[in-house]
Amino acid sequence: MSAKTPICVQIAALGGQGGGVLAEWMAEAAHASGYPAQVTSIPGVAQRTGATTYYFEMFPDKNTVEKPVFCLFPDADGLDLMIAMEPMEAARALDLGLITERTTVLTAKSRIYSTAEKSVAGDGAFDTDTLFEALEGAARAVISLDMEDLTAKPGAPGNAVMFGAIAASGVLPFLDEDYHQAIRIKGVAVEPSLVDFASGLNHDQTPKETVSANDNMNLDPAPAALVKEIDGLPEGFRALAGHICSRLIDYQDEGYARSFLERMQPFVGASPELVAEIARRLGAWMTYEDVIRVAQLKTRPGRLARIRGEIGVDQDAPLSVIEFLKPGRDEFASLLPPAFGRKIMSGHDPSSTAGLRLKLPTTTVFGYGALKLLSKLRGWRPRTYRFELEQTAIDQWLGAVERALEVELDLAFRTAELAVMARGYGGVRSRGLEKLNILFRDWSRKLDDDHSALSAEVSTLLHQARHDPDRDCGKTD
């Protein structure tokens, strides 16, 4: 009996990623060069984004006298090559026991997030490092490809690049010519595919470090005016403080930035993690997005040029950009002096979704001009109702963190995190602030009475803010 066994390859792709064509290319390459082979698929229904699976088997000898018996399913420890157009799908194969020390894994580097990951408020994305470490721990070799770089045409499926990488991996016995032949025979986007095939074939296959989200934070330099103050801070905190100060100057003015540093004073002695956490949250909260800020961000120089790039039209081609704004009573009041603002909002639910459904064209003089004018109200901001509300809430929160710190570091940290509830717009935000207000009312007393109960309450709120933020957006609870 012949001891040779078939070469087994699984392709995992998402609907629309060209996994089917890739599988057919492999079948054609085998057919054209005389290797017995079989490919099959679970293309799923017509819907996009569902996981689709293709399975390919070939016998390593050409034109065998007897016909090999192929199988439609991979066995556990049964794959020589695992191809994933999305890395999570490779991890799924590992989860099923298909990937072992005999398996070479070829995977696209960048993630396409699942709905489960995207829906989480905050960061629900599966950690990419963990994912690749798992694959590297289990497989014979893991080769990841940066499809964005390797495809000639932006937005191209990348299956031809992958086909090239398959050739480079040397797991299949085909000659480069067989691969080219397959692309020609199949006849789908022949020329561009041949180009992408080449870049996949020639790309450097030494496993590269995958960058995780937190490694590449951009910190703005500290503003000149505050360098002295910032140098006075603990070493580990300076960069972040500098970043936040320049952000606050962009948002309001130097005085506002100084008030940030003053607000941080009581904490700078605490553990670096806590200091960073408080600073991040405080910086974010102090740059709360009111009408003025949104107008400022939407009229940033260069924004229109960036958008032209996104839709691929050049400088002298027509472009129209529509902003979707819905100013309501709340937004209007937020621009008025406290006394008037309070009057207008009294007896009105700030989370009401009623408002003016504006579709503002920022590519017209009128639309852009309107936002530009709004952004000019920056100097007026400190005199507004909204400013007063936010500053009071901020100080209430910081006070709570400070008191918590006297009791327990961990509680202080989680209390700092609670600022996450001041996130979002309209209803989401006002409901969050209301909850904080209720929690922080006579915070000190609760802290002294039963701080473990309070600690539990804080954790519950945090969990809800992250995992079930819509829970109280209506009667659904």
Added chain:
Amino acid sequence: MSTTVKALTRERSFALEAEKLLLGEGDEFHGEAILAVTKALLQAGVSYVGGYPGAPVSHLMDVLADARKTVLEPYGIHFEQSASEAGAAAMLGASINYPLRGAVTWKSIVGTNVASDALSNLSSAGVRGGAVIVIGEDYGEGASVIQERTHATAMKSSMPLIDPRYDMPTIVDLTEHAFELSEASNLPVLLSLRIRACHMTGSFKCRENQPAMRKRQNAPMEANYDYSKIVLPPSTYAQEKAKIEQRLPAARDYIKANGLNETFPGKGGRLGIIMQGGTHGVVLRSLARLGHADAFGNSDIALHVLNVIHPLVPEQITEFLADKDSVLIIEEGHPAFIEEQIRSIVQQAEMTCAIYGKNVIPSSGEYITPVVRAGIATYLNAVGDKTVAGKTKRLNNAIEKRVKTAAKSKPAQALPPRPPSFCTGCPERPIFTALKLIMRDRGPLHVSMDIGCSTFATLPPFNIGNTVLGYGLSLASSGAIAGSLDQPAIAVMGDGAFWHNGLTTGAINAQWQGMDAVLVILENGYASATGQQHVPSTGATPIGEPIQITIEQTLRGIGVKQIRYVDSYDVKDVRKALEEALDARGKGLRVIMSANECMLAKKRRGNAVKAKALKAGTPVRNARYGVDAEVCTGDHSCIRMNGCPSLTLKPTTDPLKDGPTAYVDDNCAACNLCGENAHAAQLCPSFYKARGIVNPSALQRWMTGVNAKMLKWIGAS
């Protein structure tokens, strides 16, 4: 408001596949199994073909629908895309009185359930011409239906069931044998292919196609009356008797005489395996990995392959088991009909042969290689001699060890699932955004769902839908509960579901009985979930000729007054329409219709036009949505209201952001849902819609220049 009839057509061609159907004597066919089966139907000389599209057999119909000029007309074949599987089964009635060969196809088990009334009557009356049903057994991974097998239907209606070994020439031969078998036994014959088998590639030597009967014979046939074919007493009694005493025995004789089942003696020995043909590949791979077979299917262990799993041929079983102490039966699914029959055959023959089956392989789930290998290993360890058991244990343990080692580096955290969902820009999605918004204000609503794309609303981020009872049955399934709920119940169905069964079982019945109901009809123009096959209201026949049948005319025809069209992308209006319908409780049947075309089909057509224009250098409109990352706070409520694949995440580079920000990728279809939601759900102001023109005209460039100057003057760039 009412829509004018759209004349839609799929921008897909199956011309290449159709060419393969014309291959002649001795040519080599290379392609997918389901296409090979289609070719086999032509080689068998079918006079008619019908069916209802459904993965994994849609392809058979797609290709023929596209091949009217090249295949259907030249060979004189009557082709129908039937109204339902019941309609398809009824087509086989043509073979009751006349020597016409015909074939129909559908997805099973669901399609077989819908067809079973016609199938019972057909097999009771019996057929003269070969009648074959090609079923796509939608079982296991990738299945979109309840997990049941067709075996039970075949048995209760006495229909031979072919489950071929997955080898291309074998599949083709058995497809042709199916017609002979049907004619020899006067029974309709089921040919079952699993999902992966339908899509597997392979080659076979072709035979010449046979023209249909009406082409072969010169004179048209004369109508034939034969009371014995009518399903009324006393004929029915005679027919039942005939099944037992003539037809099934005749089927067994044909199976035996033509060697449809295969025996591979291996190296003799006192062990054996009896398997369904469809599991042959998995069994051989398992044996090879356990060291008892080579890659070419040469097994040390004796194998009996049942390419026909109903009816069994007792003599073949007893013959195979004559010299066996034990046998393992590989039978996918539940109940274990084959195993139970073999037990009784063995008992009646007073043989002493230990029977293994469901006691070593699970009763539920698909028989993939790891499952079957484990089962075979258990069997061989239990009954094999020292060498067989030893080898098995050693090799199986080695595999398990490598799997365990790899498993050590699995991530601790569970992997996020990736179920299918609405496509980018799908016109059905906004309907469920509106429903979600309504439920936030009014509390949970009971929504009975249907079969089709809309079923995906039951998955995150919408989680809308309480029951799914079958194709076109959503409205019928809300009738009994509606009255007991604090709010009106809503039924959702697509146009495919409406025409399949929803019109009669749902709409007409609700109208007739004055049922208090809200029916949402999502008319996207096609049976989209199975690949944009035409439906009666597409505006074109199955083979693409324009025709006007509209859902609205039909509903008005049965007296439905409250019909409200919505542009599904206008969430505010959809919400208003739904709330009005809910508030009109007690006012009979209220229908809300969306007539936006399936975005996949629309895009496919649009892209073709665009590509042409870009080549020609003429103006092309580009539009998409975007998110200002600086403005996004990372709350992602926009995603929880939408779920569009192109609305995703982008890692942030700003330490002040709490996690990744929302991001719209290049696939955006600019369907406007993001903008609508920003308003309807009071989301953040980060979204913007950008429209631009590639290859603008001189005038457009000039105007852009003027506008640019003015913008620059106020600081824009």
